Amino acid sequence: MTLATDPPPLAWYGGSFAYYDEEPEPPTDAERDAAAEQARARRTAGFTPEQFGDEPGGAERAGLVLGRFLPVHDGHRYLIEFARAWAGRVFVFVRVQQDDPIPWEVRRDWLRELFPDVSVHAVEDGPRIDEGRWAERILAEVHPDYVFSGEGWGYVLARRLGARYVCVDREHVPVTGTQVRADPWAYERYLPPPVRAWYTRRVCLIGAESTGKTTLARRLAEHYGTTWAPERLRSYSVCADDPADVADAAFGQRAAEDLLARRASRVLLCDTDVLSMRLWCERLFGAAPQWLVDAAERPAADLHLLMAPDLPFAGADELNRPGERREFHAACERELKRLGRPFVTIEGSFDERFERAVAAVDELLGR
Secondary structure (H helix, E strand, O other), rough: OOOOOOOOOEEEEOEEEEOOOOOOOOOOOOHHHHHHHHHHHHHOOOHHHHHHHHOOEEEEEEEEEEEOOOOOOOOHHHHHHHHHHHHEEEEEEEOOOOOOOHHHHHHHHHHHHHHHOOOEEEEEOOOOOHHHHHHHHHHHHOOOEEEEEEEHHHHHHHHOOEEEEEEEEOOOOOOOOHHHHOOOHHHHOOOOOOOOOOOHEEEEEEEOOOOOOHHHHHHHHHOOOEEEOHHHHHHOOOOOOOOHHHHHHHHEEEEHHHHHHHOEEEEEEEOHOOOOOHHHHHHHOOOOHHHHHHHHHOOOOEEEEEEEOOOOOOOOOHHOOOOHHHHHHHHHHHHHHOOOOEEEEEEEOOOHHHHEEEEEEEHOOOO
């Protein structure tokens, strides 16, 4: 209701306001239906089913997916899987810049592992997407039928390529590369196994026998809610008399670590590593296979926990060799220093070892 003292309502007409006395009446249902019917008549006039075109997709069609993939995450996987549902041939082009935090070769290998049937290529680009450069590079490889993207530039690029733009809504996979780079483990559920391994920090427990490595590795894994790689040599019934057993265990140790890193959360605890296995070979046989020597020279852990031989020996008394244990500890320390590997010496009781190890791992993880 408008009172006599109220100013009359205003309406905007192009360049000025105008007054009107009453609120306009909304259209009736009948008027709405009539307008809809008129619009339908205009839309269907002269329409034939052929205007729908052929069924989208097909094995002979080529689809295109583009992105930085820094890193590959489940949003990217959904995008590529969507493209594969449409097109028999899918081409992924990775935008590569000089300052990318993850090398092109790493991203390429991730994509090839996750999608063996997809063709992966690189496009070197500047700070902003250059549709002209992209189009030129892409057309040198493929003339796509579809461009799949959830971003506006995908439509522009599709027009340059003479392709149909297919918008892919990733709302239900709410993750971006920027978010993952800022805090990977906040988006852990969206990390594919090889990407999870990339972000997993590795902590190796190294030292002589009966220094609590296995006990501590298991306890740390429980504390951090992650997994750990046991010492494979323990699974061999014969090891001290057969060099092949030690070599097999060393090779399997490396393989197990790489596989378990894909299942870890933030950190993988490793009960020994290839460096320790090399030193163990040398202790038992005076030499180690060259491949193991070479492998031990390459960094494999972000942090080593060097276990001091100050705990009582827990095995059979005839196997207790205090001098050899001390010599092995010294050899581990010497090699860690020579190789420039970060390490922390862990000593004392089991609880003291645990507290010292947690402090060191927390520092590594930035806690």
